[in-house]
Amino acid sequence: MLKRKLIVQKYGGSSVVDTSRIKKVADRIAKQKKRGYGVVVVVSALGDTTDNLISLAQEITDSPSEREMDMLMSTGEQMSIALLAMALHKLGLEAISFTGAQVGIITDASHTKAKILDINSKRIDSELKKGKIVIVAGFQGITISDDITTLGRGGSNLTAVALAKALRASTCEMCTDVEGVYTADPRIVADARKISSISYEEMLELASAGAQVLQPRSIEVAKKFNVPIHIRSSFSDKNGTIISKEVKSMEDIVVRGVALNKNEAKITICDVPDKPGIAATIFKKIADANINIDMIIQNVSRTGYTDVSFTVMSRDLKKTLKITEQVRQSIGSGEIACNDNIAKLSIVGIGMRSHSGIASRMFGALARNKINIDMISTSEIKISCTINKKSAKKAVRAIHKEFKLGKAN
């Protein structure tokens, strides 16, 4: 569909820490507006607002209802949009703020991690036509039965991409506290380089693998609707990283980047009867609880029994163990073991599809550094392995060096 001279800009919590930062963001938006672009701004909650709200809830109860958590959490972004609108007014610009509900960001009812089903962009279009800058609360939506929902961590990105699609924006800028996507975490690897261009697939794998710049779901949506994303700094005019459809030249790079994820935990169900449907039983129960499973490893059994291992986010570990225990009883398997002392190391690159020997180079580099590999899983453009958490940084540096990622290509 024809794209419009319209930019969606998203500012995360680190860009709107306090009112002085909000004023800076307003200045930046004003510049864009002066270039003749329509501007829709998606904004997150101010700095530590979200954490403060969570603390308040915890003072009341250990296990708050998810619906009420969404009611509580959604106030954070509502504060930001009002303050940002005021800051733009102060600069003499016309601006108007909206909650997710007001601009018809319709989601399903999975409170705290809802999915956007539809956006009714009528109200935004009508305000854009009046020449106004439209400010939308990120991270939140509303169900068809009029309950407020939130989209989960990083949900503001999802709001931005979904709006860019619905409004046929020419680009979706993610303004943040980093200058773009790097070949590795610059806090770990001194010569990590900014990547100027990356495909959706690679970014998706990097994000799933632990690169915390963008949540995987927002990249998936961007890919599905071919919305180009520009990840850049809120505080400079330098170009950042463009995430877009794969182009031929991208295949020349074998490994685009290295990612590390220390937020997963491993669960092993021992002595699972090797019968059809057992794995399905296990993972269906977990999926029903809206818990995402990352790696799954099962070895072929010779005894009629097998061990099944998988990883989940550490924060979901307790809940998952509870479910796994119920499943264990119903399927008659053995003990359940868990380990949250693991780190997942991944390399990503669409060049892997046409280059061979990448895995053995990765494993070789780890072996030379005496780092033991636990689980391994691969996709067409990614190789991941779990290692002991304490070797994580050393491993990232070794891999970054092995694939010469510090050198310009």
Next chain:
Amino acid sequence: MLKRKLIVQKYGGSSVVDTSRIKKVADRIAKQKKRGYGVVVVVSALGDTTDNLISLAQEITDSPSEREMDMLMSTGEQMSIALLAMALHKLGLEAISFTGAQVGIITDASHTKAKILDINSKRIDSELKKGKIVIVAGFQGITISDDITTLGRGGSNLTAVALAKALRASTCEMCTDVEGVYTADPRIVADARKISSISYEEMLELASAGAQVLQPRSIEVAKKFNVPIHIRSSFSDKNGTIISKEVKSMEDIVVRGVALNKNEAKITICDVPDKPGIAATIFKKIADANINIDMIIQNVSRTGYTDVSFTVMSRDLKKTLKITEQVRQSIGSGEIACNDNIAKLSIVGIGMRSHSGIASRMFGALARNKINIDMISTSEIKISCTINKKSAKKAVRAIHKEFKLGKAN
């Protein structure tokens, strides 16, 4: 209309200062619920949330847009309702929270002081039928074009009364940090007494006169729809003050109470041409700006010119002076003077209708205490006069004593 076994309880900001108070409020609601009543709770923002939000806005701009102020301020109550719902869940009760928009509290578009036009109680009714405690954000509503509004200071009371009417509740409890309505402010008058029963008209005059227990608008609505109000403490089970329709015995009391208002300022327009329509011109402009005028004094002129004095809330003084200045130029009057060093002293009682000599007793008591009277205005059941601010407390004590309000009647 037949009333239901349903109570609307409203808890103000002082009752929900922090999460420990929220838990106490939850205990109190649980008791009511156990008595077999349906319960709808209206709650204000936590303690100093509102002030904090105002500070944030002030860090951005001196003159925030009223629409954006409403967007910002309405988050305060949204936090409270979520936290209170969690606290009730913790007690094992079923509860669900709603914003003003979600329960269809439809208002006009006078941002920061909107009027409720209608309430669509369908959603509340459906949740009450499921046995749930329904928690509604006070102070806020939504326009038919889906913009968030707030109802002005004390607006949560208005929400409570309007809901009690819409839901045909048997009573509307205003739970607050005082034990009821007193014959005078107990912080000023040591022997001030709690009034057990008062008519809407008297309460209306007392509130307009400065008694800060309830805003006049909520009493007007309660009177209009004959909703009995019970003002009582959030922290004790003692009965407070019932506000209801006038009954015959109420006339025996000549003066129900004394009120003091130190939040008004006086504006005088000098040498106004004494022609028909001039007063209308002045006051229409002020009304158009949504500013409430309290007392108006104009003496008959002999020269063709007259001085017109009136009082407004001190916080509206600046805005009113600006409007008055414009009017002055268009009607060709003289100078404008203002004085915000005034206090308004009022006595209220429906007994005044059938007893004479009340005004002279009031003025006599002030004279004996060497307190000079500036403006005087009277209604059927109220006498107000403005005096110098610094004599205010002395005046209240003198009047309270004169009418023996400290003695049980």
